[in-house]
Amino acid sequence: MTTDTLLVFDEAVTRAGVEGWIQHFSSKGSAADLYRLGDAHVLSVADADLIDTASPALPTPTHRVAKHSEAWLGRRELRPSGTQVSFGPTTIGDGSVAVIAGPCAVESAEQTLATAAIVAAEGAVGLRGGVFKPRTSPHSFQGLQWDGLELLAEARERTGLPVVTEVIDPEHVKRLAGVVDALQIGARNMQNFVLLTAAGQSGLPVVLKRGFGCTVEETLAAAEYLLLEGNDQVVLCERGIRTFEPSARFTLDLTAVALWKQRTHLPVMVDPSHSGGHPDLVAPLSLAAIAAGADALIIDVHVAPEQALCDGKQALLPYEFAEVMARLAPVATALGRQMSGVPSVH
Amino acid sequence: MTTDTLLVFDEAVTRAGVEGWIQHFSSKGSAADLYRLGDAHVLSVADADLIDTASPALPTPTHRVAKHSEAWLGRRELRPSGTQVSFGPTTIGDGSVAVIAGPCAVESAEQTLATAAIVAAEGAVGLRGGVFKPRTSPHSFQGLQWDGLELLAEARERTGLPVVTEVIDPEHVKRLAGVVDALQIGARNMQNFVLLTAAGQSGLPVVLKRGFGCTVEETLAAAEYLLLEGNDQVVLCERGIRTFEPSARFTLDLTAVALWKQRTHLPVMVDPSHSGGHPDLVAPLSLAAIAAGADALIIDVHVAPEQALCDGKQALLPYEFAEVMARLAPVATALGRQMSGVPSVH
Amino acid sequence: MTTDTLLVFDEAVTRAGVEGWIQHFSSKGSAADLYRLGDAHVLSVADADLIDTASPALPTPTHRVAKHSEAWLGRRELRPSGTQVSFGPTTIGDGSVAVIAGPCAVESAEQTLATAAIVAAEGAVGLRGGVFKPRTSPHSFQGLQWDGLELLAEARERTGLPVVTEVIDPEHVKRLAGVVDALQIGARNMQNFVLLTAAGQSGLPVVLKRGFGCTVEETLAAAEYLLLEGNDQVVLCERGIRTFEPSARFTLDLTAVALWKQRTHLPVMVDPSHSGGHPDLVAPLSLAAIAAGADALIIDVHVAPEQALCDGKQALLPYEFAEVMARLAPVATALGRQMSGVPSVH
Amino acid sequence: MTTDTLLVFDEAVTRAGVEGWIQHFSSKGSAADLYRLGDAHVLSVADADLIDTASPALPTPTHRVAKHSEAWLGRRELRPSGTQVSFGPTTIGDGSVAVIAGPCAVESAEQTLATAAIVAAEGAVGLRGGVFKPRTSPHSFQGLQWDGLELLAEARERTGLPVVTEVIDPEHVKRLAGVVDALQIGARNMQNFVLLTAAGQSGLPVVLKRGFGCTVEETLAAAEYLLLEGNDQVVLCERGIRTFEPSARFTLDLTAVALWKQRTHLPVMVDPSHSGGHPDLVAPLSLAAIAAGADALIIDVHVAPEQALCDGKQALLPYEFAEVMARLAPVATALGRQMSGVPSVH
Incomplete structure (x- = not known):
């Protein structure tokens, strides 16, 4: 059995240029x-x-890669310099450390706008906020839904922060895409392939959370559903896996972060809030995440966690978030990187 | 903090009868x-x-249960005798052992009809066959889709076996429900709540597979999404969980079967084929499953496993399936049960 | 790279007979x-x-097997008929279902003798009882130690049941071996190779419990330490593995039982008590275990579980144990087996 | 049920001083x-x-702590400033980042002395090297044993680095303790309580590796066996746990590191080599480990990994180790710490 070979062309090479190659193979x-x-x-x-029998007039591929695995559009060899994802004015994957923060769920105008203002002031370069919440039990709070979306839009208006929210229904993709700057696929939907395809077609950046029972390679295969729709604006997000250890909500797998940085050109995010499930774990896990190579963090912040309708007990208070940001900056520098949104001092 | 109490009424009690109770509480x-x-x-x-201050004229509840957990419509206390699920002419949950069998994926008319005929002859009381296949990689065979559905219909026509197939898209529910006798929610979609709600509204019986990273209680909570739509025709299906053990595809969790039989009134199915991932494991795991209390089994059978487009290596050959059926029957009897579809010898 | 080949000789072939073969290879x-x-x-x-160039006068090997894995003395191919382990008058691995029962820990004369009498009366063919208890915390009850051993000896005297107890210290092996009929290596010591070697040298049968974080193959490799000492009287015991599922103490892995029955000639035991951690789970898990092929069960029974100093909450009461035994017998028969200790009715 | 209270006294308070307290309670x-x-x-x-009725003449406890858990001598509340462990001239737990390096197994004089010289030159402050190797299979290389110990002693002589080696047999403790500077308890022996007690009695510092199937709290309970012998020179070591993820050898649990830093006064080490099982993972996991709060790292280095008799494929080459050290230093500084052994620049 032979393995296919992938020829990767520069973005400047048009479809017409590649057609010449197709005809070459077809003629043989x-x-x-x-x-x-x-x-x-x-x-x-x-x-x-x-390949080597083709006319020299055909455009030269920039990379020539053996197709080893079933999910190959995301392999690092196809784009060794990495993919940069544009999330509003923020770029994820350019070497900087991008911190996205906000409430787990949008609950009220007051809570959302106050939290957004605070995280913006402390250096976050993106706002998170769930409006459709996938909940284990149907009796739990399901999010403010479309009303919440308007609050997110207003928060963006006031702070200038790009906004990411979770999508749970393929039918919602278009309407959400009209408002937010990026879509999030939650861990429970990582292998909801219908949703992945719909999100891929949205043209928006997608934050793809790893399923808590899914492997490093399965996450890459899920990303392939997005990539196949022509959407390369994909960020993989590690948020903890299920293990036997009961002391934390999930076990954060930073080996996965290191492996993804080796195996894929897609940028990698880490969610220390949902992983640990406790505010005291956010700082050490955030520092460890960027040290392991993560491009971005997504952190739960709430102005009044004890009143949160969803996962409040893991959210940082504003002052705790400020502390985490202050601790991240020197480590980013020590890693030869800088915090996203902070002007470089060259 | 007080816990709600659930009053369960007999099916003969109408909405009007219950309204009296609502008015009683409302008046207080x-x-x-x-x-x-x-x-x-x-x-x-x-x-x-x-409760005890209500008029004696109001209909008496059959059960009065403390509402302890977030998912409570499925709790055994609400229906201690258990729920019987009608899958075509087959009843799952009546104490019998129901075996559903067929190909993992519908691949061709020949394969489907031949396999259906064989499993019917050997005592299966339902036919399984995937037409929309959720695959880890988008480059893998995705199923025959609507063409496959026609083949399933034809197989039912010829054999009389009711048919179950997996649904992966909420948009497909109605069209599928027009043809098949039960819908299956796959393990990867167990927490796809939009799909659960759509399947619940179909009115069809639903086989709900446990997510391989999900707990016993989360599965009950997922079933609650179906039950909340007024659909109590739900079968929970254990098909193996992810563990560190590499010798089998998944680790079959028969403790979960025993726990569900204690905790829920819904019948329980086991999939020994996808769990073990090897034909040699199907017989011992099937026997163990019914000994642990499973009401039903769902087994992959293929007339030519080596040609299967999906998961062929775990399918039983027809003669192997016949052997499994022959070994199940005496154990069912020893457990005080009998094989579904076999006339009882009273 | 070539794989070694194993030549297995009948027990009647002496060392001298095999020496001829060694000289044959040596001469080449x-x-x-x-x-x-x-x-x-x-x-x-x-x-x-x-091999085929050897003199026909040399004794013919009964089996000729490729040595594929690192642990190969336990492979089924070397002894396809299976190993029978003599535990006092009881044989484990002869096709019968052997039930060993007793208290988790020996706590007092009264408790030990009463429990022993009851399990003997109900059909157990062996008595379990821990005297040296390996406890997670050093502040927990560590067992009655040598005083407990005397109680076990007395219980054997009175009931005639052979006795198995856990060994935790290589220094204890000899003294324990002077009293008990079999040694148990606990899950936490499965890879305590010094202890394995000492137990192997005791000449006593050894019940080797699978570590809760160890694989099917690692268990076979641990058994190899016992086999290498010339001791083939080894019973593998599945007692649950660590997974993310919190509803039971451990997740019983009956796939492992099925795999061991295929891969090794050693008999297999299941401990449904320590696995499930709840008395309600003992009956379904016991039935499932023998249906999956287990040769033996080891069950915690206590005359007063609420007073137990160790793991009492999982122990069966005497009447519950009697019920389990009554339910096992017909299933054993349906599987073509019979309960150990019950005269066959041919 | 009441909880005991712990009174912790300063080291200057003698046994006689505490006796007064005991008599006080005894008198009541x-x-x-x-x-x-x-x-x-x-x-x-x-x-x-x-407590408050005692004579004011009795020595005042420095801490007064509720005894919540079964393993309490290691709780951070008893010694909030943390324990410093003296490993030869190196201190672990003083805020610095201590790197211990060396071969997985001592294999020859040449390999051991060359590797020791290199890791010393690159800034390691301790030498690791296994002489008794606990191997899954008895047919694998078991280490050079006592011959290897002499090589370790010579390597220490030449480099001045303190030496740590694994102990697998309680009988070996005294002889090993006569030579090495610290003992290591391997993951497979974390709950070998006889070995723990013997190691605790040695008076040497002990590196206690977490069992790959054991929890954060069970590791603390295992450390309690060491502490109970009056030995507080204990370092906990995270080296990866068993999960379903197959891409790395184990899943490094840095949440455990963060939790231990909160829960115990004992210093924490991380082994990125045995966890990831691949040299490419050592740098990111090492950086992440110290960012998560680890006090020390233990890293496999080999002058010729391809010739290693044990776990060679995960060892760093000398130049790779130098790179890791160079990357660690600025991150340590950014965390407000410094590399152990490097003179501080105040």
Whole structure:
């Protein structure tokens, strides 16, 4: 059995340019399947021996990669410099440390706007806030839904922070995409392939949370559903896995972060709040996450955690969030990076 | 903090009869929320002390249960005799051992019809067959989709076996429900709450597979999404969980089966094929499953496993399936049960 | 790289007979290492091609097996009929279902003798009782130690039941072996290789409990430490593994039981008490265990569980144990087996 | 049920001083149990109300702590400033980042001395090297044993680095303790309580590796066995736990590191080599570990990993180790710490 070879072209190479390659293989009776990685074209060819027999007039691929695994559009070899994801004015994956913060769930105008103002003031470069909440029990608070979306829009208006919210229904994608700057796929939906495809088609950046029972490679395969829709604006998010250890809500898997940084060109985010489930764990897990290579953090902050309708007990108070930000900055520098949103001092 | 009390009424008690109770609580300024468990009404009341002050003319509840957990419509105390699920002519949950069998995926008319004929002949009382396949990678075979559904319909026509197939998209529910006898929610979608609600509204029986990273209680909470739609025709299905053990595909959790039989009135199914991932494990795991109390088994059978497009390596050959059936029957008898579909010898 | 080949000889073949084979290989400059599997000799030879060049006068091996794994003395291929373990008058591994029962810990003469009498009366064919208890915390009850051993001896005297107790210190092996009929290696010591070697040298049968974080294959490798000492009287015991599921104390892995029955000639025991951690789970897990192929069960019984100093909340009351025994018997028969200790009715 | 109260005394308070307290409680008919935490005395008293009735002449306890858990000598409340462990000239737990490095197993004089020289030159402050290797299979290399110990002694002689090696047999403790500077209890022996007690009695510092199937709290309880022997020179070591994730050898649990830093006064070490099982993971996991709060790292280094007899594939080459050290230093500084062994620049 032979392995296909992937030819990756520069974004400047047009579809027409790649067509020449397809015709070359076709003329030899060999298959060549065309894919897109963002604006770049990728050709999967069955017979690698034919590559060197092509006309020199054809555009030269920038990378030539053996297709080893079933999920291959996300492999680092296809884009060794990494993918930069544009989340409003914020870039995730450019080497900076981007912190997104906000309430687990949007609960009221007061709570949302106050929290947004605080996290913006403390250096967050994005606002999180759930409006449709996937809850284990149908009897739990399900989020403010469309009313919540308006509050998110207002918070963005006031703070200038781009906004990310979770999508749970393929039918919601379009309406959400009209308002927010990025969609989040929750851990429970990581293998909801219908939702992945819909989110991929939205054109928006997607934060893809790893399922708590899913592997490093399965997460890459889930991202492939997004990539296959021509959407390369994907951020993988580690948020803890299920293990036998009862002392924390989940076990944060920072080995996964290190592995993703090696295996995929997609940027990697870590959610220390939902993983640990306790505010005291947010600082050490955040520091560890960026030390392990994470490009971004997503942190629960709430102005009054004891009143939260959802997961309040893990949210940071404003002053605790400020402390975490203050501790992150020097470590980012020591890692040769800087906090996103902070002007570089060159 | 007080716990609500649940009043469960006989199916013969009408909505009007229960309204009297609601008015009773309302007249005392106390809340009473109305739910349905299949055809029965269930009232959740905040102030249990008011129950005994009601008019004796009101219909007497059959059960009075403290509402301890967040998912409570499925608790065994509400229906101690258990729920019987009607899957075509087959009843699951009546004490018999129901075996559903068929190919993991519907791949061709020949394969489907031949497998259906064989499993019917060997005593299966239902046919399984996937037409929309949720696959880890988007590059894998995704099922024959609507073409496959026609093949399932034809197989039912020929064999008389009721048919269950997996639903992966809320948009598909109605069309599928027009053809099949039961819907299956796959393990990867156990917490896809939008899909659960849609399936609950279909009115069809639903086989709810436990997510491989989800707990016994989370599965009950997922079932609550179905029950809340007034659909009590729900079968829980254990199909293995993720553990550190690499020798089998998943670790079958028969403790979960025993716990569900204690905790819920819903019948319980076991999938020994997807759990073990190897044909040699199907017989011992099937026998163990019914010994642990499972009401039903769902087994992969394929006339030519080596040609299967999906999970072929775990499917039983026809003669192996016949052997499993032959070994199950005496154990069912020893457990004071009998194989479903076999006339009882009273 | 070549794989060694194992030549297995009948027990009647003496060391002298096997020496001829060693000289044969030696004369060709090829290595042949001699091992014992109980009373049988096993030769591991590097060059399989030389086997057929040996003199026909040499004793013919009964089995010729490729040595695939690192732990190979326990592989089923070496003794396809299975190993029978003699535990006092009881045989484990002869197709019967052997139930060993007794208190988790020996706590007093009264408790031990009363429990022993009851389990003997109800059909147990062995008595369990811990005298040295390995406890997570050093502040917990550590067992009656040598005083407890005398109580076990007295219980055996009165009931005729063979006795198994856990050994936790290599220094204790000899003294324990002078009294009990079998040693148990606990889950926490499964990879305490010094203890394994000492237990192997005792000549007593050993019940080897699987570590709750250890794999099916690691358990076989641990058994290899016992087998290498020339002791083939080893019973593997599944007692639950650590998973994310919090509803039971451990997750019983009956897939492991099925796999061991395929992979090793050693008999397999299941401990439903320590696995589930709740008396209500003992009956379904016991039934499932023998249906999955287990040769034996080891069940906690206590005359007054609420007074137990160790793990009392999982122990069966005498009448509950009688019920379990009554339910096991017909299932054993349906599986073509019978309860150990019950005269066969042929 | 009442909870005991712990009275912790300064190390300057003698046994005689504490005796006065014991007599005080005794005179009131109430129990008071005496323990030692290193050189300090700790009194566990049943009736807290009696504390304030004691004579003011008695020495004042420095801390007064409710005894909540079963393992309490290691609780941070008893020694909020943390325990400093003296490993030869190196101190672990003083805020610095201590790196211990060396070969997984001592294999030859050449390999051991060359590796020791290199890790010393690159800033390691301790040498690791296994001479008794606990191996899953008895057929694997078991270490050079006593011959290896001499090589370790020579490496210490030449480099001045203190040496830690694993102990697997209680019988070995004394002889090992005559040579090495610290003993290591391996993951497989974390609940080998006989070995723990023997190691505790050695008076040497002990590196206690967390069992890969054991919890955060069970590790603290295992440390209690060491502490109870009056030995407070204990370092807890996280080295990965068993999960369903197959991409790395184990899943490093840095949440455990953060929790231990909160819950215990004992210093915490991380082994990124055995956890990840791959050299490429050592740098990110090491950086993450110290960011999460680890006091020390223990890293496999080998001059020729491809020739290693044990776990060679995870060892760093000398130049890779130098790179890791160079990356750790600025992060340590950013965390307000410094590398152990590097003179502070005040």
